[in-house]
Amino acid sequence: MHRTKVRIVEEALxxxxxxxxxxxxxxxxxxxxxxxxxxxxxxxxxxLLEHVVAxxxxxxxxxxxxxxQGSMDADRLAALHVPxxxxxxxxxxxxxxxLDANMVRSALPELPLAEIDLLVIENVGNLVCPAExxxxxxxxxxxxxxxxxxxxxxKYPLMFRACELVLINKIDLLPHLDFDLDRxxxxxxxxxxxxxxxxxxxxxxxxxxxxxxxxxxAAG
Amino acid sequence: MHRTKVRIVEEALxxxxxxxxxxxxxxxxxxxxxxxxxxxxxxxxxxLLEHVVAxxxxxxxxxxxxxxQGSMDADRLAALHVPxxxxxxxxxxxxxxxLDANMVRSALPELPLAEIDLLVIENVGNLVCPAExxxxxxxxxxxxxxxxxxxxxxKYPLMFRACELVLINKIDLLPHLDFDLDRxxxxxxxxxxxxxxxxxxxxxxxxxxxxxxxxxxAAG
Numbered sequence: 001m002h003r004t005k006v007r008i009v010e011e012a013l014x015x016x017x018x019x020x021x022x023x024x025x026x027x028x029x030x031x032x033x034x035x036x037x038x039x040x041x042x043x044x045x046x047x048l049l050e051h052v053v054a055x056x057x058x059x060x061x062x063x064x065x066x067x068x069q070g071s072m073d074a075d076r077l078a079a080l081h082v083p084x085x086x087x088x089x090x091x092x093x094x095x096x097x098x099l100d101a102n103m104v105r106s107a108l109p110e111l112p113l114a115e116i117d118l119l120v121i122e123n124v125g126n127l128v129c130p131a132e133x134x135x136x137x138x139x140x141x142x143x144x145x146x147x148x149x150x151x152x153x154x155k156y157p158l159m160f161r162a163c164e165l166v167l168i169n170k171i172d173l174l175p176h177l178d179f180d181l182d183r184x185x186x187x188x189x190x191x192x193x194x195x196x197x198x199x200x201x202x203x204x205x206x207x208x209x210x211x212x213x214x215x216x217x218a219a220g
Numbered sequence: 221m222h223r224t225k226v227r228i229v230e231e232a233l234x235x236x237x238x239x240x241x242x243x244x245x246x247x248x249x250x251x252x253x254x255x256x257x258x259x260x261x262x263x264x265x266x267x268l269l270e271h272v273v274a275x276x277x278x279x280x281x282x283x284x285x286x287x288x289q290g291s292m293d294a295d296r297l298a299a300l301h302v303p304x305x306x307x308x309x310x311x312x313x314x315x316x317x318x319l320d321a322n323m324v325r326s327a328l329p330e331l332p333l334a335e336i337d338l339l340v341i342e343n344v345g346n347l348v349c350p351a352e353x354x355x356x357x358x359x360x361x362x363x364x365x366x367x368x369x370x371x372x373x374x375k376y377p378l379m380f381r382a383c384e385l386v387l388i389n390k391i392d393l394l395p396h397l398d399f400d401l402d403r404x405x406x407x408x409x410x411x412x413x414x415x416x417x418x419x420x421x422x423x424x425x426x427x428x429x430x431x432x433x434x435x436x437x438a439a440g
Contacts, residue, residue: 009314041260041347041376042368068348068378072371094229095378097317097348125375126346127261128288128317147367147390148262151292155345156261158288158315170367176396178423203398 016133019101023108023136030113033219034121036099036135038159039143040152041125044169046073047202048143048211049120053082056212059219062116064107066099066124073122085110089124098129101136118219127156131163139163139218145170146177150184157191165196165214172201236353239321243328243356250333253439254341256319256355258379259363260372261345264389266293267422268363268431269340273302276432279439282336284327286319286344293342305330309344318349321356338439347376359383359438365390366397370404377411385416385434392421 027034039045053061062083065074074086087107089096096103104121111119121137123130131140140163144152147170153160160166166188174181188197198214200207247254259265273281282303285294294306307327309316316323324341331339341357343350351360360383364372367390373380380386386408394401408417418434420427 040262040345042365042372067375070375072374095348095352097346124348125260126317126348128315128344128346132315145262145367147365147393152262154292155287155290173367173393173396176393 013132016101019105020134020136023101023105024138026108027113027119027136027138032113032116032119033139034119034135034137035215035218036121036123036130036137036140037143038123038127038130038140038163039125040127040145040148043125043143043145043148044202045122045125045143046076048167048169048200048208049077049122050080051202051205051208052212052215053077053120054080056215059118059216060116061118061120061215061219062112064104064111064119064121066103066122068095068097068124083112083115096129097124097126098133099123099135100133104135118215127152127159131156131159131161139165141165141167143167143169144184146179146181146184147173150180150187153184153187153191160188160195161192163192163195165198166192167211168197168199169202171199171206172204233352236321239325240354240356243321243325244358246328247333247339247356247358252333252336252339253359254339254355254357255435255438256341256343256350256357256360257363258343258347258350258360258383259345260347260365260368263345263363263365263368264422265342265345265363266296268387268389268420268428269297269342270300271422271425271428272432272435273297273340274300276435279338279436280336281338281340281435281439282332284324284331284339284341286323286342288315288317288344303332303335316349317344317346318353319343319355320353324355338435347372347379351376351379351382359385361385361387363387363389364404366399366401366404367393370400370407373404373407373411380408380415381412383412383415385418386412387431388417388419389422391419391426392424
């Protein structure tokens with residue numbers, strides 16, 4: 001029974017990859033680079049985006065906002081006058097805990113691809129399933145907040161392994177936490193040796209210039 | 221196509237509920253009450269359990285520890301000399317992002333039901349899917365850390381609606397966050413009016429006595 005289940009999962013991922021490649025081809029044709037932006041709930045993805053979407057010179061950023069339901073994050077970003085498209089996994093997609101390539105494909109007609117250089121796809125807050133589903137992105141960024149503890153790379157290795165950049169957020173809280181940053185970095189290197197990592201705080205703005213630089217290169 | 225997918229999801233949930241009822245009957249026969257303990261990754265479930273598993277007078281607590289992989293949390297709890305059983309969703313269960321009734325059923329032979337009054341099932345860190353799968357529990361507790369922001373009840377309403385108790389953790393961080401507690405409570409009451417809530421800090425111990433009292437009643 002387990003073997004059957006694993007096979008069904010593999011077939012679903014194969015189908016997803018085929019659609020992801022079609023998405024990627026459409027993005028390439030439009031000259032748009034795409035980032036899949038992932039984290040646990042409350043790690044600060046939207047707050048981080050609020051800092052860079054309007055403030056990264058030379059890069060026109062658009063956002064595809066994934067949520068189970070509601071449009072709170074999309075509303076926050078739209079207030080900054082950047083193009084934002086909302087994608088809800090409930091009810092059309094059975095309340096899925098992640099975005100997949102087919103959901104992103106369904107949103108393609110709504111995306112103003114001619115007006116942007118970089119599309120940031122803000123995934124559903126979840127450290128498990130989003131890492132399993134490519135959506136047609138060029139790169140994957142994940143956010144890990146220091147308030148979540150230093151063992152997260154060991155508990156959710158697929159997510160930390162899947163990404164090209166790890167943003168270590170909420171570093172303004174370090175003086176108030178029992179969080180051993182060296183231990184976190186050791187755990188991170190254990191699952192994804194040498195992956196690019198940036199220490200940031202969406203609250204104080206620390207480290208966000210380096211992230212803007214990274215996004216500029218990614219949009220290049 | 222969406223309708224077909226929704227039907228498949230409903231059938232899977234029906235099958236899950238049947239197995240959950242069988243689990244519940246086995247727990248009842250053994251005189252063990254069961255709590256399903258859920259939260260986002262890093263909200264502090266294990267740290268909260270460390271305080272109460274050995275320190276709740278009159279209640280013998282056992283833990284069933286759910287993780288995608290690894291046994292770090294189980295090791296932390298076993299060090300306190302309480303019975304802990306590890307359940308990994310990877311690889312046998314296809315790296316699922318939640319526990320379901322069948323996984324818990326597979327662990328039943330390992331559980332020392334004769335030696336405990338209350339079984340706490342620590343679910344995989346995730347605010348979406350764990351809320352959809354009953355596992356045979358009497359009650360559900362979820363932990364929301366104040367560092368995750370005050371809009372979480374609105375973004376993950378099913379989880380906040382599914383539980384009988386909400387532990388609002390990491391309140392020691394309140395002076396260092398832009399977190400509006402009244403706003404969080406307003407959002408909580410919007411999705412689950414009047415649900416029991418306790419303000420706690422696993423770091424300072426604040427509020428944990430009230431939680432022990434709640435567990436004693438649940439184990440009653």
